[in-house]
Structure formats: C-alpha cells, structure tokens
Amino acid sequence: MSLCLTELFLPKTFAKSFRFVPLTTGICAFLLALFLFRANRVPPFNFQILYWMGVSTACVIWIRPMFLKQRNKVIKDATEARTITEITPAQTGEVLYEGSVWQASCDDHIEAIPPNQKVYVLRREGNTLIVVPKKIFQ
Structure with a gap:
C-alpha cells in the first residue's frame, strides 16, 4: 500500500521515465500477496521477495509503457x-x-x-x- 501511495506524493515534474513505477510495483506486491495467500504451500520469505522482484520487473518493462504512450495532439479546429x-x-x-x-x-x-x-x-x-x-x- 505504501508503494501505491508514494505515487500520489511524487511531484508531477518527476522524470517521465520513472512515472508509475511505485504504483506498478505496489500493485504487483498486492497481487502476489493475494496469490500466495490463496496457495496451499507458502514459499519462504526470500522466495516471496524474489517472486515480487521478478513480477514487478516484468510489469514495469511490459505493462507500464502502455500507460505512457503519447498520442498525437489533435488541434481542435483548423x-x-x-x-x-x-x-x-x-x-x-x-x-x-x-x-x-x-x-x-x-x-x-x-x-x-x-x-x-x-x-x-x-x-x-x-x-x-x-x-x-x-x-x-x-
């Protein structure tokens, strides 16, 4: 939750390449916690951190750029x-x-x-x- 909330307090002038990284990693941590909570056998804490790092890295590389795509700015009228x-x-x-x-x-x-x-x-x-x-x- 703290990673997701940090996104709210980051200034808007924060480098665009780092935007949504705390939010993405926070959501990945939350989803992984839910998944591991539902699992019958919970892995040791070291492996939980390793899984979170892998899932977060994958999401930051492949999913986050979809939110940052720039669209051509259309001017309303000629x-x-x-x-x-x-x-x-x-x-x-x-x-x-x-x-x-x-x-x-x-x-x-x-x-x-x-x-x-x-x-x-x-x-x-x-x-x-x-x-x-x-x-x-x-």
Missing part, C-alpha cells in the same frame, strides 16, 4: 498561422502560431509554401505543426 520561412515539400520550415515560432511541415508534398503566407494548422506531431496552404480551401 486554425491559421503565418509562415516565417519557406516550407519545401521535403523540409520543415517555421511558422508563427499563437504568438510563438513553431517548426512546420507541409501536409501537401507537391509544392512549397513561400514565406509570409497564411496557412491552416491541421495537427501537431511532437513539436512540429502539420500545415496546408490557405489557397487549397479557397
């Missing part, structure tokens, strides 16, 4: 941005979006978008915005 540099079909450029400069890639891989043009932001993939020229919609 919003406007303005290109700062040229965005060529194979390269990324820069756009001014909501007062900040972002890397941008064109969803239309046929033509380049010149600088100082209005574009629509379709979605965000990591730190790169996916944009299309405004003239496509006109």
Whole structure:
C-alpha cells in the first residue's frame, strides 16, 4: 500500500521515465500477496521477495509503457498561422502560431509554401505543426 501511495506524493515534474513505477510495483506486491495467500504451500520469505522482484520487473518493462504512450495532439479546429520561412515539400520550415515560432511541415508534398503566407494548422506531431496552404480551401 505504501508503494501505491508514494505515487500520489511524487511531484508531477518527476522524470517521465520513472512515472508509475511505485504504483506498478505496489500493485504487483498486492497481487502476489493475494496469490500466495490463496496457495496451499507458502514459499519462504526470500522466495516471496524474489517472486515480487521478478513480477514487478516484468510489469514495469511490459505493462507500464502502455500507460505512457503519447498520442498525437489533435488541434481542435483548423486554425491559421503565418509562415516565417519557406516550407519545401521535403523540409520543415517555421511558422508563427499563437504568438510563438513553431517548426512546420507541409501536409501537401507537391509544392512549397513561400514565406509570409497564411496557412491552416491541421495537427501537431511532437513539436512540429502539420500545415496546408490557405489557397487549397479557397
């Protein structure tokens, strides 16, 4: 129980690679305790610790990453941005979006978008915005 409760008191700025480790190991300890309680023959304490370490390691490696998967952030509506540099079909450029400069890639891989043009932001993939020229919609 104490391992599960430690997850509540860890700061949100705690390294993402260590997130949910105390919770996962606490749940594994609880499940293993239930399993061993129901068993007819309880192993010695040393083996109980060994079993818990094995199950916890397996869960941290294989199950915990499912909770940490990042999804592409979808921007609610297509919003406007303005290109700062040229965005060529194979390269990324820069756009001014909501007062900040972002890397941008064109969803239309046929033509380049010149600088100082209005574009629509379709979605965000990591730190790169996916944009299309405004003239496509006109």
